[in-house]
Amino acid sequence: MEPPTQRHDIGGVTLDDDEYTVKQSYFRNKYKVYDEGGNLVLKSKQKLFKMKEQFPFFDADGNTVFRVKAKNVLDIAGDYVLVDERTDEPVIVLSKDFTIFHHHWTIKTPDGTDVAEVESRSAIIEALRSFSTWFSFLPHKYTISGPDGNSIGKIEGRFSLRDVYDISVEESNAVSKTALVAAAIAIDALEGN
Structure with missing residues (x-):
């Protein structure tokens, strides 16, 4: 039987660094997306004017490795599926909880088992950012928790005019680092950060 961390891997890309x-x-x-050595490992471009949210992620050579796709056309709080491009199989599901001035996502297996949560750390900063574009330079900060509630990572924005942030992830038996990093980037894009 393969280890649990292999269940949610994405063919064509391995993201096993810690940062x-x-x-x-x-x-x-x-x-x-750059690894600890400064090497480009992933890139993505969100498609404009799509009624159903969908965008691909590419490796450094430009090959599509996975895509994020909305389950429904317009959804304030909904599910997005991260699909492996090689197998066309769902890897994880990103489930957005409807909250005001606070971001909360649950990362699930395709069968619905919770494997992680991504939650913004400051409701005040999120409220300021959504109130006016003058505050858009304030960095986002998220915690990533495993199903047991223990911290398995964080996303920390840098004080910058454009969105630059660092993702730190630890080993988890519930979900692979590759899936966690992919989910973190997708959540940032879906939140419109």
Whole structure:
């Protein structure tokens, strides 16, 4: 039997470092993800004017490795599926809880088992950011918790005019690092950060 961390891996990409840096383009949701050595490991571009949210992620060579797809057309609080491009199988489900001035996501297996939670750490900063674009430079901060409630990672934005943030993830028996890093980037894009 394979170890539990292998259940949620994504073919074509391995993200097993402990830290990653994500840089977003100034004008739209285009992302580049760098490993601890500064090597480009993933990039993504959110498609504009799509009724059903969907966007692909590419490796450094431009090959599509996975995509994020909304389950429903318009959803304030809904589910998004991270799909492995090689197998066309769902890897994880990102379930957004409807909250005001607070971001809360549950990461689940395709069969519905909770494997992690991603939650913003400051409702005040989220309220300021949503109140006015003048506060958009304030960095986001999230905690990533395992199903037992213990911390397995964090997402920390940098004080910057564009979205630059660091993702730190620890080993978890519930979900692979690859799936956690992919989920963190997808959540940032889906929140419109």
